[in-house]
Amino acid sequence: MSNQAVPHPSFGGPEPDSVAREQVKTAANPLLGFSGGEGADTAFRFAMLACAVGVVALLGLIVYQLVTGSQLSWHTFGWKFFGSSDWNPVEDQFGAFPFIYGTLVSSFLALAIAVPLAVGVAVFITEMCPGWLKGPLSFTTELLAAIPSVIYGLWAIFVMVPLLRIWVQPFLARTLGWTGFFSGPPYGIGMLAAGIILAIMIIPIISSISREVLTVVPQNQREAALALGATRWEMIRIGVLRNARAGIVGAIILGLGRALGETMAVTMVIGNRPEIAKSLFAPGYTMASVLANEFSEATGDVYLSALIEIGLALFFVTIVVNAMARLLVWSVTRGLPARSNA
Amino acid sequence: MGVEIKVEKINAWYGKTQALFDIDLDVLANHATALIGPSGCGKSTFIRCLNRMHETLPGARVTGRVQIGDLDIYKGTSATQLRRRVGMVFQKPNPFPSMSIYDNVAAGLKLNGFSNRKQTDEIVETALKSSALWDEVKDSLHKQSGASLSGGQQQRLCIARALAVQPEVLLMDEPCSALDPISTGKVEELIFQLKSKYTIVIVTHNMQQAGRVAEFTGFFLLGRMIEFDKTERIFTNPSDKRTEDYVTGRFG
Ligand SMILES: Nc1ncnc2c1ncn2[C@@H]1O[C@H](COP(=O)(O)OP(=O)(O)O)[C@@H](O)[C@H]1O
Ligand SMILES: [Mg+2]
Numbered sequence: 245m246s247n248q249a250v251p252h253p254s255f256g257g258p259e260p261d262s263v264a265r266e267q268v269k270t271a272a273n274p275l276l277g278f279s280g281g282e283g284a285d286t287a288f289r290f291a292m293l294a295c296a297v298g299v300v301a302l303l304g305l306i307v308y309q310l311v312t313g314s315q316l317s318w319h320t321f322g323w324k325f326f327g328s329s330d331w332n333p334v335e336d337q338f339g340a341f342p343f344i345y346g347t348l349v350s351s352f353l354a355l356a357i358a359v360p361l362a363v364g365v366a367v368f369i370t371e372m373c374p375g376w377l378k379g380p381l382s383f384t385t386e387l388l389a390a391i392p393s394v395i396y397g398l399w400a401i402f403v404m405v406p407l408l409r410i411w412v413q414p415f416l417a418r419t420l421g422w423t424g425f426f427s428g429p430p431y432g433i434g435m436l437a438a439g440i441i442l443a444i445m446i447i448p449i450i451s452s453i454s455r456e457v458l459t460v461v462p463q464n465q466r467e468a469a470l471a472l473g474a475t476r477w478e479m480i481r482i483g484v485l486r487n488a489r490a491g492i493v494g495a496i497i498l499g500l501g502r503a504l505g506e507t508m509a510v511t512m513v514i515g516n517r518p519e520i521a522k523s524l525f526a527p528g529y530t531m532a533s534v535l536a537n538e539f540s541e542a543t544g545d546v547y548l549s550a551l552i553e554i555g556l557a558l559f560f561v562t563i564v565v566n567a568m569a570r571l572l573v574w575s576v577t578r579g580l581p582a583r584s585n586a
Numbered sequence: 587m588g589v590e591i592k593v594e595k596i597n598a599w600y601g602k603t604q605a606l607f608d609i610d611l612d613v614l615a616n617h618a619t620a621l622i623g624p625s626g627c628g629k630s631t632f633i634r635c636l637n638r639m640h641e642t643l644p645g646a647r648v649t650g651r652v653q654i655g656d657l658d659i660y661k662g663t664s665a666t667q668l669r670r671r672v673g674m675v676f677q678k679p680n681p682f683p684s685m686s687i688y689d690n691v692a693a694g695l696k697l698n699g700f701s702n703r704k705q706t707d708e709i710v711e712t713a714l715k716s717s718a719l720w721d722e723v724k725d726s727l728h729k730q731s732g733a734s735l736s737g738g739q740q741q742r743l744c745i746a747r748a749l750a751v752q753p754e755v756l757l758m759d760e761p762c763s764a765l766d767p768i769s770t771g772k773v774e775e776l777i778f779q780l781k782s783k784y785t786i787v788i789v790t791h792n793m794q795q796a797g798r799v800a801e802f803t804g805f806f807l808l809g810r811m812i813e814f815d816k817t818e819r820i821f822t823n824p825s826d827k828r829t830e831d832y833v834t835g836r837f838g
């Protein structure tokens with residue numbers, strides 16, 4: 245759901261797909277006539293290899309399409325594209341800064357809200373919760389991840405936004421208004437709403453991966469801390485969290501990766517205005533949302549190309565962020581400390 | 587200084603299974619006392635009742651009375667307080683891998699809220715010297731992680747970590763079983779020296795080891811303490827037939 249804006253028909257979405265399928269089909273055919281033996285084994289290995297190559301080829305094709313599609317915009321605006329705030333389709337002026345800003349602010353806001361909650365839930369489940377509650381609790385948190393993002397969006401519009409407008413925002417304005425981050429008219433819809441809905445959406449992934457990482461911390465680390473006279477909380481801090489921190493950072497980055505690319509729910513509540521405001525009450529726009537909203541009505545070549553360039557930037561950032569996170573999580577669950585020195 | 591330990595009628599359970607039956611034991615201060623017996627007879631369970639680690643396992647339960655120095659440990663004493671006075675060394679070395687050698691040794695001090703840098707330096711040095719590790723690590727105290735040491739060094743680091751909080755009792759659960767003979771020799775020598783300052787209770791499955799380090803030995807079988815006496819007597823002239831079978835069976 246995070247990349248739904250990318251495979252737009254006008255830059256050849258279906259092709260890579262069918263290429264991959266074609267490869268799989270031809271490679272897998274010999275398998276059908278076999279009942280066993282070495283031949284089947286070879287064919288199977290070949291089929292698997294073809295699948296693997298197909299996936300890589302698919303990735304390559306997407307990059308290729310994005311790069312060629314964004315050439316026009318790149319040549320027209322150069323690096324200025326990422327720094328300019330001018331988004332004016334009528335005059336063919338395009339600057340992506342408000343979208344980049346909106347994506348970053350909403351995602352980091354989401355992390356700020358989600359991380360303490362998600363890690364707290366993970367710690368509660370692995371370290372404190374009575375046995376009978378563990379299963380149901382992890383099951384429920386994980387189920388949250390399965391809810392389609394449009395449902396989150398609907399819930400946000402009908403439940404969360406009114407709550408924000410009537411209770412939360414006036415309260416924040418009264419107490420923290422002086423900081424400048426919580427001022428202006430409380431519409432409900434805006435950056436804050438986007439951050440909160442994103443936070444809710446990334447809590448399951450952060451907490452389930454953190455939980456996995458916490459579970460692989462050896463019991464003897466907990467005992468080492470306890471035997472030194474640690475209280476339960478101190479034991480969790482030095483015996484558990486400290487050992488798991490690389491993995492938890494990985495989980496957080498994975499959550500960030502999801503938040504960066506999330507489209508539907510954000511589009512529904514962020515306000516969709518390419519503005520940069522200090523106040524979190526103000527509306528904003530994200531890279532994913534602008535793609536979803538404007539692709540179908542992008543008429544000019546430069547307009548389309550500018551959107552594809554935003555897509556390329558988003559693609560690049562999410563790939564890098566996810567790769568980093570996977571590596572961190574992988575290094576921890578394999579028992580190799582990502583860093584052994586304190 | 588070490589303190590004496592008086593154990594009266596300790597019973598322990600894992601869920602519904604009883605693992606210890608009516609254990610009584612008096613441990614003399616500033617001596618080493620060894621606990622021997624076949625695998626699964628309850629040695630670890632017993633030693634973990636002395637610093638209330640047993641009860642940290644889900645479903646585990648203890649009854650009885652244990653007096654350590656002036657603490658009646660199952661009555662009116664908090665487990666954390668107790669564990670700061672009763673150090674423990676585990677079978678498998680368990681240094682904190684994400685901490686430097688120095689931070690490992692200082693971990694217990696930090697938990698006590700101790701933050702005087704200069705004094706901490708001194709205590710860390712003393713602890714590492716008492717555990718005979720100082721010379722090997724003094725140049726990389728802050729650079730090397732606890733996990734980068736060899737198994738024998740890790741175990742001595744764990745001993746230093748336990749000693750740094752200046753406990754009165756040191757519990758050791760088969761501290762050498764994961765070590766090579768040379769490291770084992772070092773740790774045994776260490777135990778011998780540490781007796782002057784601490785009361786030591788050591789679980790071992792190695793009877794020669796009990797003979798080398800401990801003045802007193804208790805023999806466990808199926809969750810009961812069959813016999814407790816001077817080590818020499820346990821090995822040469824035990825009063826219970828089962829002790830004799832175990833001791834001679836292993837030697838012969
Ligand atoms: N965590 C545990 N859960 C359930 N039973 C246990 C647990 N640990 C030990 N036991 C049982 O308690 C008995 C005593 O074990 P233990 O004290 O570890 O023996 P030893 O250290 O002498 O080898 C054994 O029968 C063992 O199976
Ligand atoms: Mg044992």
